[in-house]
Amino acid sequence: MRTEKEKALDTYLAAAARTGDRQALGRLAERWHPRLLAHAYRLTGEKQLAADTAQEAWTDILRDLPSLDNAAAFPAWALRIVSRRCARSIRGRQRHRAGEAALAREERHGAETDNxxxxxxxxxxxxxxxxxxxxxxxxxxxxxxxxxxxxxxxxxxxxxxxxxxxxxxxxxxxxxxxxxxxxxx
Incomplete structure (x- = not known):
């Protein structure tokens, strides 16, 4: 859970990055990429798809960051972009994903019961x-x-x-x- 200091830092970094500060953008990406990746993984259930989706989301984030009106809204805004990218990816791979997920669950369940x-x-x-x-x-x-x-x-x-x-x-x-x-x- 993010503390008030972390929230303030994220707000500052988003505001600075929005104005073109590359160092702030780098720190913001460093802080938020793992979270966006984890969110993508929770939504997709696939590591590679999550990594690809999170990377694509950063393209959207970088492109649209200057238009973000409220820097404090960055977390929800960025997570929303990831959610939309994931939904798009899932729709495109739904059949393939369902088969892989079933296999992965069976393997994980087997490993859990054995080990x-x-x-x-x-x-x-x-x-x-x-x-x-x-x-x-x-x-x-x-x-x-x-x-x-x-x-x-x-x-x-x-x-x-x-x-x-x-x-x-x-x-x-x-x-x-x-x-x-x-x-x-």
């Missing part, structure tokens, strides 16, 4: 439960808890209505609760 000790840490259990959520719920959950974005910021980042964000959060929490309670009983 895990009987007693698992709570974080590993929660991580697996999160991995089983639908990708859209995973993305909203991660933006809310990991990135510390508010519902309105997530809505802007994912280009969906705030009510949809709340619904996805509710369903994700309910599924996690049911899954985790089922494992403890």
């Amino acid at each position: 895990e000790p009987e007693t698992q840490s709570e974080m590993a259990t929660i991580g697996r439960a999160i991995d089983e959520l639908p990708r859209r719920q995973r993305a909203v959950l991660a933006l809310f808890y990991t990135e510390g974005l508010r519902v309105a910021e997530i809505a802007a980042a994912m280009d969906i209505a705030p009510g949809t964000v709340k619904t996805r959060l509710m369903h994700a929490r309910n599924k996690l609760r049911a899954r985790l309670e089922g494992e403890t009983t």
Whole structure:
């Protein structure tokens, strides 16, 4: 979760980059590329597609940054660009992606059952439960808890209505609760 200092730094860097400051742009990219890449991965489920999509998103970000009116909105704005790029990529590769994702889940599930000790840490259990959520719920959950974005910021980042964000959060929490309670009983 980003602190107030980090938010202020991001706002400053976005404002400076918007005016053409190359050093600020470099620092902004250094700070935000891993987050944008992680967001792309949450949405696509494929490392290479996520890397390609995040890189393409930077092209859009660099092109449109001078027109960003509110530098404080950079995180949601950049995440939204990534979300749109991911949606475009997913639409184009939907059939291929579905087959690969099914295979990857089977391989991951097989590896989990073969290699895990009987007693698992709570974080590993929660991580697996999160991995089983639908990708859209995973993305909203991660933006809310990991990135510390508010519902309105997530809505802007994912280009969906705030009510949809709340619904996805509710369903994700309910599924996690049911899954985790089922494992403890």
